[in-house]
Amino acid sequence: MADSVQSSAYAGEPSPLQLPQRGWARLALPGALILGVVVSLIAGLSSLTAFPQAPVLGYLLTWSPALLLGMLANIQISVLAIAIGTLAGLVIGGLQLSSLRVVRVLTHGYVQTFRNAPMLILIYFSTYVFPFELHLGTHYVAFPDWIKVTLGLALPASANVAEIFRGAILSIPAAQWEAASSLAFRRTQLFRWIILPQCLRRMLPPWMNLYAGITMGTALASLVGVHDLLDTAQIASTTVNRVDFTVAIYFTTLLLFFVYCYPISRFTHYLERKYAFI
Amino acid sequence: MMEQLLSNIVVALKRIGLNYDFLLAANERSSFLHGLVVTVQLSIATIIFSLLAGFVLAAMLVSRRAWIAFGARAFVEVTRNTPTLVQLYCAFLVLNMLITEALKSTGGNPLTPFIWVVVVISLHKGAFHAESLRAGIEAVPAVTLEAASSLGFSRRRQLLLVQLPLAVRFALPSLINNLVDLVKMTTVASAIAVGDVTYQSIMIWTQRDNVLELMLLMLGFFGLLTYLVNLAGRRLEHHLRMPGYGG
Numbered sequence: 001m002a003d004s005v006q007s008s009a010y011a012g013e014p015s016p017l018q019l020p021q022r023g024w025a026r027l028a029l030p031g032a033l034i035l036g037v038v039v040s041l042i043a044g045l046s047s048l049t050a051f052p053q054a055p056v057l058g059y060l061l062t063w064s065p066a067l068l069l070g071m072l073a074n075i076q077i078s079v080l081a082i083a084i085g086t087l088a089g090l091v092i093g094g095l096q097l098s099s100l101r102v103v104r105v106l107t108h109g110y111v112q113t114f115r116n117a118p119m120l121i122l123i124y125f126s127t128y129v130f131p132f133e134l135h136l137g138t139h140y141v142a143f144p145d146w147i148k149v150t151l152g153l154a155l156p157a158s159a160n161v162a163e164i165f166r167g168a169i170l171s172i173p174a175a176q177w178e179a180a181s182s183l184a185f186r187r188t189q190l191f192r193w194i195i196l197p198q199c200l201r202r203m204l205p206p207w208m209n210l211y212a213g214i215t216m217g218t219a220l221a222s223l224v225g226v227h228d229l230l231d232t233a234q235i236a237s238t239t240v241n242r243v244d245f246t247v248a249i250y251f252t253t254l255l256l257f258f259v260y261c262y263p264i265s266r267f268t269h270y271l272e273r274k275y276a277f278i
Numbered sequence: 279m280m281e282q283l284l285s286n287i288v289v290a291l292k293r294i295g296l297n298y299d300f301l302l303a304a305n306e307r308s309s310f311l312h313g314l315v316v317t318v319q320l321s322i323a324t325i326i327f328s329l330l331a332g333f334v335l336a337a338m339l340v341s342r343r344a345w346i347a348f349g350a351r352a353f354v355e356v357t358r359n360t361p362t363l364v365q366l367y368c369a370f371l372v373l374n375m376l377i378t379e380a381l382k383s384t385g386g387n388p389l390t391p392f393i394w395v396v397v398v399i400s401l402h403k404g405a406f407h408a409e410s411l412r413a414g415i416e417a418v419p420a421v422t423l424e425a426a427s428s429l430g431f432s433r434r435r436q437l438l439l440v441q442l443p444l445a446v447r448f449a450l451p452s453l454i455n456n457l458v459d460l461v462k463m464t465t466v467a468s469a470i471a472v473g474d475v476t477y478q479s480i481m482i483w484t485q486r487d488n489v490l491e492l493m494l495l496m497l498g499f500f501g502l503l504t505y506l507v508n509l510a511g512r513r514l515e516h517h518l519r520m521p522g523y524g525g
Contacts (some may be wrong), residue, residue, distance in 0.1 A: 003326065006359065033352065083381075086361065104322065109469065113441075113497070113501075114502050116458070116462070116500065116501055117462070117497050117500065118463070118465040118476075118500055119460035119462070119464040119465075120466060120468070120476065121465060121493060121496055121497065121500070123303070124476075124480075124489070124493070125493045128483070128489040128491050129489055129493070162433075204462050212359070216359075216361035216362070217361070218361075219361035219362075219363045219364050220361075220363055220466070222363070223363075223469055229365070230361075230363065230364060237371070243375065243379065244373065245374070246372060246375065247372050247376070249365055250364070250368045250371060250372045251368060251372070252367055253364050253367075253368075254356075254360050254364050254365070257359070257360045257361055257364060258356060259358050261359040262359045264425075265355075265358065265359050
């Protein structure tokens with residue numbers, strides 16, 4: 001976040017020495033990366049048909065449905081974690097601005113704890129400390145590992161969303177609250193029509209950064225035995241047990257994460273530039 | 279004396295339902311303490327190498343030679359947009375395996391899991407440092423550069439003596455942020471069995487089933503480490519502060 005604030009703060013400074021190159025790089029890079037992915041896919045598929053004796057590609061093709069299913073598990077965990085984290089984070093962020101001191105202290109403690117805790121430790125925490133089934137009346141409901149991991153990722157997500165929300169609210173100049181109330185806006189109207197639209201705009205880029213971070217955090221789920229993309233890759237690698245396939249499968253995993261996260265990062269960058277001068 | 283104090287604490291904690299018995303078993307206590315030391319070593323080594331990598335990558339990012347800048351940019355984007363754990367596996371399970379195969383005849387692979395973790399996290403965080411530094415380098419006013427070149431500074435000396443010292447000051451808050459993240463990230467070392475504090479804790483709680491107790495210790499430990507990094511950062515910020523720049 002500090003990075004984005006800084007770059008936007010100085011974006012207005014003309015630096016004629018670097019502008020042409022930066023403009024070129026900005027356009028060329030996404031294009032080249034996408035081109036690279038497409039070319040390697042086409043090359044892979046065509047060499048598959050051209051050289052049916054190349055067994056690595058055959059194996060890769062055999063395992064690709066399993067890999068994609070694993071990737072879906074990652075996406076599912078990340079989407080659910082950011083959803084829970086956002087809802088909880090908005091509440092906590094609001095409470096951080098409470099006029100009650102005890103509420104402020106408690107929420108501040110929550111935010112500090114879960115922002116400073118390593119994600120992996122929180123994942124271990126939620127996996128081993130939460131029970132493996134829930135007792136609801138007379139029923140036992142299974143509490144599967146992937147949901148526990150989701151909750152483990154939702155904890156840092158909520159703390160970060162709270163901080164993003166609080167920062168956004170505080171970034172609106174106090175004069176606007178005063179001006180709006182002098183125009184006879186009620187407090188709810190004021191919040192809904194004046195503060196919130198500006199906050200959402202400011203929150204969106206860091207929130208998307210957070211989502212990309214959570215998505216990358218889902219790779220840690222494989223360490224507690226959730227059947228995700230990385231876990232699938234490990235199973236595939238030990239099952240096939242060939243050097244060239246091991247190389248291929250891990251770099252495919254890397255590529256899949258990149259293909260999912262890179263567009264998010266580009267879009268975040270675009271939004272940051274777009275909203276930088278508002 | 280210490281032994282007595284420790285056992286008193288353990289007994290007192292047991293009364294509130296926390297089982298810290300492992301601290302009284304000499305071998306488990308020493309492996310836990312060793313884990314703490316390994317995490318600190320890992321953090322220090324990675325902080326140093328990540329900053330080095332960050333400076334090199336930042337210099338490459340602002341290079342006039344398009345292919346250098348492009349290569350560095352591609353590396354930074356790939357590194358920033360893929361999970362560290364996957365990178366660690368690509369390095370340790372793939373590259374390390376290939377190196378082991380290649381060096382089989384010449385007496386084995388000298389690279390340990392510890393070294394791989396340092397390399398991977400350094401390059402990963404180096405990419406983040408490089409982005410922060412690049413923003414800092416671009417924030418250096420153009421007139422400063424013009425003044426430097428009119429004084430006969432070559433491009434390289436401009437970068438080293440004018441842009442970087444200013445860029446470091448501009449980028450320091452986000453560099454500190456990255457370093458806090460880096461310390462937290464060292465926990466992934468446990469995935470490839472480096473004996474850091476996470477790994478030792480896993481070993482202990484599989485024996486004793488005291489996950490919560492170890493979690494609390496680890497959270498406290500990482501809280502302390504990140505606090506120290508923050509403190510050092512703020513000291514440095516204060517030390518490097520120039521009148522007229524920043525608050």
